[in-house]
Amino acid sequence: MEAQQIKRTTAKSRGFYVKMKLLQQQNGKHGRPHEKSCFFRYYKWLLWLSLTLYFFSPYLLTTTTTTTTNDDDSKNDNKNNINPTFLSKTRVVSSSKSTFASRALIESTASDSRLQQPLHDQEGVLSLSKDLKIYVYELPPEYNADWLNNERCSNHLFASEVAIHRALLTSDVRTFDPYEADFFFVPVYVSCNFSTVNGFPAIGHARSLLSSAVQLISSDYPFWNRSLGSDHVFVASHDFGACFHTMENVAIADGIPGFLKRSIILQTFGVQGKHPCQDVENVLIPPYVSPESVRTTLERAPANGRRDIFAFFRGKMEVHPKNVSGRFYSKRVRTAIWRKYGGDRKFYLQRHRFAGYQSEIVRSVFCLCPLGWAPWSPRLVESVVLGCVPVIIADDIRLPFPEAVRWPEISLTVAERDVGKLGMILEHVAATNLTAIQKNLMDPFVRRALLFNNQIEQGDATWQVLSALAIKLNRSYIRSRDSTQ
Numbered sequence: 001m002e003a004q005q006i007k008r009t010t011a012k013s014r015g016f017y018v019k020m021k022l023l024q025q026q027n028g029k030h031g032r033p034h035e036k037s038c039f040f041r042y043y044k045w046l047l048w049l050s051l052t053l054y055f056f057s058p059y060l061l062t063t064t065t066t067t068t069t070n071d072d073d074s075k076n077d078n079k080n081n082i083n084p085t086f087l088s089k090t091r092v093v094s095s096s097k098s099t100f101a102s103r104a105l106i107e108s109t110a111s112d113s114r115l116q117q118p119l120h121d122q123e124g125v126l127s128l129s130k131d132l133k134i135y136v137y138e139l140p141p142e143y144n145a146d147w148l149n150n151e152r153c154s155n156h157l158f159a160s161e162v163a164i165h166r167a168l169l170t171s172d173v174r175t176f177d178p179y180e181a182d183f184f185f186v187p188v189y190v191s192c193n194f195s196t197v198n199g200f201p202a203i204g205h206a207r208s209l210l211s212s213a214v215q216l217i218s219s220d221y222p223f224w225n226r227s228l229g230s231d232h233v234f235v236a237s238h239d240f241g242a243c244f245h246t247m248e249n250v251a252i253a254d255g256i257p258g259f260l261k262r263s264i265i266l267q268t269f270g271v272q273g274k275h276p277c278q279d280v281e282n283v284l285i286p287p288y289v290s291p292e293s294v295r296t297t298l299e300r301a302p303a304n305g306r307r308d309i310f311a312f313f314r315g316k317m318e319v320h321p322k323n324v325s326g327r328f329y330s331k332r333v334r335t336a337i338w339r340k341y342g343g344d345r346k347f348y349l350q351r352h353r354f355a356g357y358q359s360e361i362v363r364s365v366f367c368l369c370p371l372g373w374a375p376w377s378p379r380l381v382e383s384v385v386l387g388c389v390p391v392i393i394a395d396d397i398r399l400p401f402p403e404a405v406r407w408p409e410i411s412l413t414v415a416e417r418d419v420g421k422l423g424m425i426l427e428h429v430a431a432t433n434l435t436a437i438q439k440n441l442m443d444p445f446v447r448r449a450l451l452f453n454n455q456i457e458q459g460d461a462t463w464q465v466l467s468a469l470a471i472k473l474n475r476s477y478i479r480s481r482d483s484t485q
Contacts (some may be wrong), residue, residue, distance in 0.1 A: 010049075012227070047092075132173050132470050134179035135163070135223075139188070143213055147192035158191035158376040158459070159288040161235040163452035164266065167462040170455050173372055182476035183469055184232045188213045206244040207257055210234070214259050225346030227477045229263045230281075233469070237288070239374040243277035247372065249327065252276045263326045264472065266411070266465060268376055270398030281475070283468040286400045286461055287378040291451045294385050297358040311426055312364035312388070314350040314357045315339065315379075333370045335395055336419050344423065362386045364433070366412070366426050369393065370419075384410060385447045389437055391426070393419055401464045404449040411438045 055423035144165065147153050154162045165187040175181050184254035190206035218224040224232060236242050242265045243251035255276055260440055262281075269277060270284040317338040323329045328335075341347040348360070361367055370389050390411045392399075399407045409455035414425060431435070440446070445459055452461040473479050 010079070014030075040383075044415065071207055077391045078441060131182075132468075132473070133175040134168060134171075134173050134183045134185055134468065135178040136168050136185045136187065137177055137221075139186075139213060139216070140293050143396055144187045144189045144210070147189045150192050153189065154193035155288075155290055156176065156191075157239040158268075158287075159266070159452045160237045160266075160285055160452055161187075161189050161191060163288060163454065164235055164285075164462055165464065167452065167456045170332075170468075171462075173183065173466060177224055178221065179467065180478065181223075182231065182473055182479065184217075186213055186217065186232055186234050187479050188234065190236075202246055203238055203246065206339075207254075210244075210257065212258060226391045227262075229259070229478050231475050233263075233264045233266065234260065235285075236265050236267040236269070237285070239269060240277045241265060241269035242280050242282065247327075248277075248373065256280050264469070264475070269374055270400070271375060271395040272398055274337070283465060284398055284400045285465060286381050286450045287376060288452055289378055289381045289385065289450075293358060294382075294451065297362055297386060299360065300360045307363055307365045307388075309348045309364040310346040310430075311341070311366045311391075311422075312348045312360055313368035313370070314354060316351065329373065330371055331416060333416050333419055334372075336421070337368065340420055341423065342382060346423070358386060360380060364388045365430070366391050368422075371397070371416075381450045384441060384450055387438070387441050389429075389434070389441065391422070401449050401468075404448050404459070404464055410437060410446060412437075 002153055006089065010184040050155050061413050095361065109194050129169075129235055130166070145163075148162070155158065167186070168185055171454075178184070188210055190203050190209060192207065214224065214229070236244065238244075239246045240248055242256045242260060243252035243254055244257065245254055256279065265282045267278070267282050268283050268285055270282075315334070319332040319335065319338065320327060321330075322337045338349060338351070342349055348364070350360075352358075354360075361382055365388065367379060367388040369377050369383060371377070371394035375397040380390055380399070381391065384405075392413045393416060395416050401407070408413035412425070412429060414422060420427070446455065448459045449463055449464055456462045456466070
């Protein structure tokens with residue numbers, strides 16, 4: 001018992017000795033505190049913290065924002081009580097989500113070098129192979145030239161069929177020797193005929209006209225029969241593309257003409273997932289917008305670049321949508337926009353045609369691009385080239401030239417079901433990442449990629465088409481023949 005007490009006493013004595021020794025070391029040789037010890041410790045920690053921030057700040061700025069976006073944005077949403085939708089970059093998806101996702105396009109960060117540079121470097125553009133050769137069939141005028149008697153044929157939203165043909169005629173990729181051609185372009189205009197009653201394209205003649213053209217080239221030339229048309233290219237620049245009808249239910253019922261199912265279709269219609277009207281080798285192209293009209297509008301735009309319209313839409317908006325063939329126009333989306341925001345001063349909504357409506361786009365911050373009968377609209381192109389942020393309201397839409405145009409960085413996508421929350425969504429974007437989106441819209445490469453010119457310019461829409469075809473060179477008869485020899 002005494003031995004245990006001695007051990008505890010000795011342990012306490014040693015502990016007391018160690019404590020006193022440490023105090024002496026801290027206070028100095030004679031037990032007096034160092035006068036500069038507190039300042040020294042503060043300076044040491046401050047220096048360490050400064051060096052740490054200096055060396056690791058670039059990493060923190062770039063990595064933290066991308067790896068913790070979902071968590072941080074969820075917290076931000078809870079603070080702001082914003083639950084119905086979320087932004088993924090500039091994409092707003094279904095209301096089943098409840099957080100705002102990536103801030104990759106936040107309002108302004110001088111440290112983010114991506115926003116200080118153009119989205120695209122011309123050196124990085126897919127160079128067209130000098131070996132790419134396209135033969136353009138010279139068809140009788142009833143297949144193309146005669147249709148140009150209608151002045152709208154070469155200027156309306158479906159006019160890419162004319163513009164691509166014209167550009168190929170003077171292109172360096174054109175060959176006059178069909179035996180060296182990789183692809184064969186069949187210039188049949190099917191969207192030039194407009195009914196005078198309602199202004200909609202009447203393309204009931206399309207299937208018979210195309211069938212006649214195929215019969216002609218297959219009887220006069222050997223190239224269609226040797227590949228069964230797999231290296232032949234057609235344009236379908238209207239609502240439902242290769243199905244060649246303007247109403248989706250009829251287009252699906254009719255399907256793609258059998259004689260075209262092996263060919264390549266350049267079409268404006270595109271959706272995510274399977275659809276009977278895109279069940280063919282295809283290249284998605286933008287609708288036609290006249291480059292001349294764009295240049296004229298930009299020249300007449302306000303010199304100060306001021307945009308005094310917050311949200312803009314001009315087009316068909318039915319107050320009481322009529323059921324046509326079992327379907328409602330725009331799936332009632334446009335009607336919902338009109339009913340919800342028709343009296344909102346921030347929304348400039350017009351239901352009637354106006355020839356100079358591009359002058360309204362160039363004054364607008366956000367341009368609404370809701371679906372019509374088909375998901376796509378010429379407003380997609382007009383908004384981008386005139387610097388207005390396109391607000392895409394068309395579920396599952398597939399957009400043209402995604403390798404050249406980074407759509408998530410220049411546009412907003414709002415789910416059809418969330419159109420009633422449009423005002424809140426646009427206000428949120430205006431308060432957060434609008435500046436970054438507008439800066440991306442100013443990239444001249446983006447504008448160029450969506451416009452068709454009469455003569456091909458590097459990076460323009462026809463250039464993008466040729467780039468897509470260059471990727472499909474395995475469909476070329478001469479390439480596949482040479483590879484097997």
